[in-house]
Amino acid sequence: MNATVSAEDEPPDIPFTKMQGCGNDFIILELNTDHYANLHKLCDRHFGIGADQVLLIQPSDVADAKMVVLERDGSQSDMCGNGIRCVARYLIERKGFGPNVRIETRAGIKEVLRVEDLFQVDMGAPRNVFSFTFHFEGHEYDCVFVNSGEPHVVMFVPDVDQFNLHACAAHIRTLQNLPETRVNVNLVHVVNETMIRIRTFERGVEAETLSCGTGATACTIAAVIARNMQNTLTVITRGGPLVVDCTQNPILLGPADIVFDGVIKKDRSACNVPLIVFE
Incomplete structure (x- = not known):
């Protein structure tokens, strides 16, 4: 070029x-x-x-x-x-x-x-993947840190719409055990064995976005690890569906x-x- x-x-x-x-x-x-x-x-x-x-x-x-x-x-x-x-x-x-x-x-x-x-x-291959628990507003939640090209914390919740994502992200970013403090934060709800719903607070934007590709990838990796889900998942974001296949290197498919x-x-x-x- x-x-x-x-x-x-x-x-x-x-x-x-x-x-x-x-x-x-x-x-x-x-x-x-x-x-x-x-x-x-x-x-x-x-x-x-x-x-x-x-x-x-x-x-x-x-x-x-x-x-x-x-x-x-x-x-x-x-x-x-x-x-x-x-x-x-x-x-x-x-x-x-x-x-x-x-x-x-x-x-x-x-x-x-x-x-x-x-x-x-x-x-590409994910990096720095590990699980941990996080206490927020009196409850304990399973979380996974994964760098899918960008650093993400993935937090499993019963209902993504019932959480204050901004407040949750602010608390997670104060944790000392993370490789980076300025991370992206994702809420994940398992819909069924092949589908998850997510919301993402993106660093740099410093707000929730309608969709995040590295976030969808990180959430799929986390779901496979922490929830023993299938390798290929439909990820429902607020802006529409994406598909992530983690059989080998994660493959992200979308519009x-x-x-x-x-x-x-x-x-x-x-x-x-x-x-x-x-x-």
């Missing part, structure tokens, strides 16, 4: 694509820069475009492209399971790649395959939808950065 940078003295309008996977929404930009400045401000739903994350597509020396995940709070994440499917669709439909696409992330190179109207991602295309104008204040043009 070759790229050229436009003239800095006359910064052009920057095209973007708004995409979503099960309601987890993204601003897709082709930008080759290490200076992310205020790009995260585009995520503001009142003063920006509105999204959970900004995803930058950049050239890669080791894969077809590189994905950089910029969170709403300005931090950078290692991986995004819903986002990488959206980036894969963008590369396949807009840039002529596919049907297999290899995408470099901070969590390693991930291969994405188009399967009819859906996209499946090899999420990637284009919402609309737009342009960030020259007089933008949020992102004065050079534009990448793919050839």
